[in-house]
Amino acid sequence: MMLKGSVTELTEESRGAHVIVGSHGGAPSGLRALKCGVASLICHDAGIGLDEAGVAALGVLEAHGIPTAAVDHDTARIGDPADMMARGILSRVNAPAAELGLSAGMPVTDAAALLEAGAAARAGKRAVPPDGEEFRRLYIEAEVEQGGIPTLITIVDSASSVQTDDDGAIVVTGSHGGLPGNLSEKALKARPLLVAFSDAGIGIEEAGVRRLPILAEVGVAAVCVDVGSARIGDGLSTYQTGILSEVNSPAERLGARVGMPLKEFISHVIAEAAARQTARGAAPETISKGNV
Template sequence: MDSVGHVDERNDVSDVLICGSHGAPCATQLMVWCRPRGVFVHDAGVGLGEGGVSGLKLLDAYLIPGATVDGNSARISDGRDMYENGTVSRANQAARLMGISEGMAVREAAQMLLDRNPAFRAPARRQIRVHADELGSVYALDTVKYADSRIAGGVLCMGSHAARAMADYVEDMDYRLAGVITNDAGPSKDQSGIAGLAQLDGIGMPAAAVSCATARVGDARSTYFQGRISALNETAASIGIEKGQPATEAARLMLRRASGTK
């Protein structure tokens, strides 16, 4: 199509779109609603501050493969010429993961995006050490999926829930934690938001949840710095953790128990 403005209800997630518009964010944002398999726009000479290709970053934020077409290889506002004669001048990270690279014929690159399933992109494992002393460390991870062996031996504070899936993840870890503190998520129907706490008694791990009224769901630092305990398992209770206690105090009790300090 000659303009990104022609994207409409006929387009969907099965489409690769080749649009004759420039590649600035004001153009690429017009198509993200249909979550296409891939997008090609014109690089408009790239220009000052790389404005003609700057919309590729916006597509990357939505995990949409995007590339720009070299202005010397195809006419702007001519989608057919871009497809038949264009070559790729820039590709975002999502497109690179699919095998798209600069200099590739647009026709070939578009077919690759049409034929291949989206590439897996491993999540960034954002871990923040929020406390460290002679007893050990406390780590803030917004989701348990950010966990790896770097937090071994520490207390894991999470922004996510304390449901059974959380306990499954913890049980599958091939390293030991001093304890787990997470959000009670409501605690939702049938106390499902805290159902994983008792499960962790089975491996002797102290586990507790903070009230969602005291800490933001999905924000591990809020769990640690603002949260107050609303639920806990028997292992946590045996080391002195109580309801209403600040998460900071509960975490220290977990570290003390793991270190063997009285």
């Protein structure tokens, strides 16, 4: 089995491989795996969550005959394929995987052996979806409180799309709040003012929110929304309906509280920034990187 901390690490070189990824099983993960031509995929169920978004990849890949299974978030750390292999237990399987003998409740070690034995003949012969980005990056204007200032928020489906250009910005992701590959250095490639993730059901050893204390160490305000409140893998859903479930200390200082809608928290941050600008005697202006 090929082990990858994130589905975004898959490339054309992954074609025909049997893969375990630490990523959630959202639809974008399925599209990425499909584009790279994997023979089979084991992903993380990320708490399953709203609209069962955490396992949507199983349906995406089932439509192309690719065996796919998801690991129960309470049995292995999200983001950590080695842990998933060592102690993960399947929670969901799609029809092609079931045909090979996989079932919910099966250890990943057994599932991997069945996939390698049964799917080998079909490896690398799948249809590839049309060209296009499976992970969106877009900018939307935030909804602000009275007295707030127009502000563009960066919305990304995957935290891998966050760039150093996002330093000082407000960034909302569809990604889980765990550590890809269980590596602290992969927490985030930028230093935004504020970043939001999904809590992926939090899961075993609170793996779904492990980025938050790491980002606190470098002064980045980071929050997670309840996976039941927004579709994991969908940054726009995180912003529109996400409810805060975990916040780090820099986010608390900005006013974040568990149970608060993410949209409300962001609006509060923007209003406070406008008030500070006014107090300095400057006319409120559009928030951009670094001036909050």
